[in-house]
Amino acid sequence: MRKRLNSWSWRMEGTTQTDAKIRTEYGTDSSSRGPGCSLRHFACEQNLLSRPDGSASFLQGDTSVLAGVYGPAEVKVSKEIFNKATLEVILRPKIGLPGVAEKSRERLIRNTCEAVVLGALHPRTSITIVLQVISDAGSLLACCLNAACMALVDAGVPMQALFCGVTCALDTDGTLMLDPTAKQEKEARAVLTFALDSVEQKLLMSTTKGLFSDAELQQCLAAAQAASQHVFRFYRESLQRRYSKS
Amino acid sequence: MTEAAAVAAESLAGSKARAARTVLGQVVLPGEELLLPEQEDVEGPGNAGERPLRLNAGVRSRVRVVCGPGLRRCGDRLLVTKCGRLRHKEPSGGSSGGGGVYWVDSQQKRYVPVKGDHVIGIVTAKSGDIFKVDVGGSEPASLSYLAFEGATKRNRPNVQVGDLIYGQFVVANKDMEPEMVCIDSCGRANGMGVIGQDGLLFKVTLGLIRKLLAPNCEILQELGKLYPLEIVFGMNGRIWVKAKTIQQTLILANVLEACEHMTADQRKQIFSRLAES
Numbered sequence: 001m002r003k004r005l006n007s008w009s010w011r012m013e014g015t016t017q018t019d020a021k022i023r024t025e026y027g028t029d030s031s032s033r034g035p036g037c038s039l040r041h042f043a044c045e046q047n048l049l050s051r052p053d054g055s056a057s058f059l060q061g062d063t064s065v066l067a068g069v070y071g072p073a074e075v076k077v078s079k080e081i082f083n084k085a086t087l088e089v090i091l092r093p094k095i096g097l098p099g100v101a102e103k104s105r106e107r108l109i110r111n112t113c114e115a116v117v118l119g120a121l122h123p124r125t126s127i128t129i130v131l132q133v134i135s136d137a138g139s140l141l142a143c144c145l146n147a148a149c150m151a152l153v154d155a156g157v158p159m160q161a162l163f164c165g166v167t168c169a170l171d172t173d174g175t176l177m178l179d180p181t182a183k184q185e186k187e188a189r190a191v192l193t194f195a196l197d198s199v200e201q202k203l204l205m206s207t208t209k210g211l212f213s214d215a216e217l218q219q220c221l222a223a224a225q226a227a228s229q230h231v232f233r234f235y236r237e238s239l240q241r242r243y244s245k246s
Numbered sequence: 247m248t249e250a251a252a253v254a255a256e257s258l259a260g261s262k263a264r265a266a267r268t269v270l271g272q273v274v275l276p277g278e279e280l281l282l283p284e285q286e287d288v289e290g291p292g293n294a295g296e297r298p299l300r301l302n303a304g305v306r307s308r309v310r311v312v313c314g315p316g317l318r319r320c321g322d323r324l325l326v327t328k329c330g331r332l333r334h335k336e337p338s339g340g341s342s343g344g345g346g347v348y349w350v351d352s353q354q355k356r357y358v359p360v361k362g363d364h365v366i367g368i369v370t371a372k373s374g375d376i377f378k379v380d381v382g383g384s385e386p387a388s389l390s391y392l393a394f395e396g397a398t399k400r401n402r403p404n405v406q407v408g409d410l411i412y413g414q415f416v417v418a419n420k421d422m423e424p425e426m427v428c429i430d431s432c433g434r435a436n437g438m439g440v441i442g443q444d445g446l447l448f449k450v451t452l453g454l455i456r457k458l459l460a461p462n463c464e465i466l467q468e469l470g471k472l473y474p475l476e477i478v479f480g481m482n483g484r485i486w487v488k489a490k491t492i493q494q495t496l497i498l499a500n501v502l503e504a505c506e507h508m509t510a511d512q513r514k515q516i517f518s519r520l521a522e523s
Contacts, residue, residue, distance in 0.1 A: 047353075053354065053355045053356040054354070054355070071356065071384075072356065072358065072383075072384045073356070073384055074384055074385055075384070116276075118318075118327060121420060122358070122384065122420060123420055123421060124384070124385075124421075125384040125385075126384075153275075153276065153328075153329045154329075154354075155354060155355070155356065156316075156328050156329075156330075156352045156353075156354030156355075156356065158276075158316070158318075158327035158328060159276040159277070159327055159328075160276065160277060160325065160327065161276060161277030162275060162276055162277055197277070198275070198276075198277045199277045235275070236273075236275060239273055239275060239329055240273045242353075243273045243329075243330065243331060243353070
């Protein structure tokens with residue numbers, strides 16, 4: 001029991017350090033962020049659950065998602081695919097039962113993961129990702145994608161690249177906001193979420209809501225690609241910290 | 247927009263394939279590409295075909311590189327598919343420069359059967375002439391009742407459902423059901439077979455097992471000095487341990503579980519404290 005507590009406190013320390021570092025480096029505190037072009041601070045903790053094969057919790061500002069990955073594990077015969085792994089994503093809302101919105105998000109996350117996971121290496125197995133929303137304060141889908149990626153890395157599932165999610169919001173007067181809060185999302189004219197890979201920052205998935213022009217889409221994509229660099233740098237830092245103790 | 251372009255250009259420069267030799271022991275992430283030593287001095291893979299003709303060119307290109315877990319061949323480079331520390335082992339036939347085995351040392355919990363691995367399994371079913379053994383992989387392994395020392399058609403081994411088995415994989419690939427045996431190629435048990443009644447089985451990460459089974463592992467030597475013990479390591483992350491009393495068994499199990507995230511100094515402290523009590 002004592003060992004448990006120790007490792008927990010060490011991890012908590014690590015998380016707070018991360019917060020402080022990111023905040024000082026990019027000045028991305030949610031209160032002090034500039035006119036739209038910065039991310040809220042992130043924090044990530046890996047391997048915090050004992051039962052799943054991989055787990056991670058990801059925080060973006062006040063949005064927080066917990067992810068667990070099981071796999072490559074046994075698969076039901078009805079879901080078995082003979083030449084690749086069956087990928088399954090389950091998204092649990094904070095309260096109540098999952099509805100249509102959750103099902104649609106699950107599908108988007110699953111398609112993103114299928115693009116990067118090398119499922120052909122583990123045929124006739126299942127890889128299950130369970131995402132639990134802990135608090136939703138805007139950019140939920142992006143946070144879910146980030147949590148899923150970190151949990152997949154933790155589980156050691158073979159992947160050809162990492163991925164991250166970035167949400168952009170366009171104001172009524174056309175100003176661009178990255179990583180919007182729930183309030184900003186509500187007031188925005190359009191909300192766009194992209195999933196990008198770490199090798200060439202190529203688009204893996206995009207979902208949009210609202211009205212925007214072609215040029216604005218390109219602008220949002222470019223901003224998301226720039227922001228993804230920060231996320232990937234954060235991934236590297238937090239993974240290096242995890243492997244520093246061994 | 248200009249800022250975005252600048253960042254993108256920087257990232258391209260940043261994610262350029264690094265030489266495998268320079269990142270040994272460092273953390274690599276999925277998606278990274280690594281250059282092999284023989285490609286470093288031909289300035290990029292593009293002009294490999296226009297290399298000046300050499301008398302001993304054939305000798306130079308005969309460098310054998312083996313991709314271990316977490317790495318894949320991608321053209322003439324190595325693509326990292328798992329997160330962990332990059333490791334390298336020189337080929338056994340002396341240092342020919344550049345060859346050998348590269349792999350990624352990751353800390354995962356899920357086991358994937360590998361041919362030749364020694365594992366601890368739990369018998370889950372008996373059906374006809376085979377046992378089904380749970381080894382923690384994606385499907386149970388099969389174990390023939392003839393694959394025990396001294397077993398014949400008439401003389402069946404005494405194996406019950408729920409027994410622990412220490413065995414070795416003879417068939418393990420992604421497309422087929424894994425198959426275990428409890429004898430070596432000479433038909434000897436060689437330590438394998440059913441594990442005795444008492445003792446404690448617990449699970450740890452696969453990285454810890456590899457660390458403990460490394461030659462001259464100091465943790466094991468320290469444990470051996472502490473109490474007399476019997477211990478079995480399965481490459482699938484399972485450890486079975488038995489000491490004289492239940493209390494000693496539990497202490498050993500706790501120490502083994504805890505030592506994964508400790509530094510060498512912390513370990514020394516723990517062992518000295520245990521030796522006193």
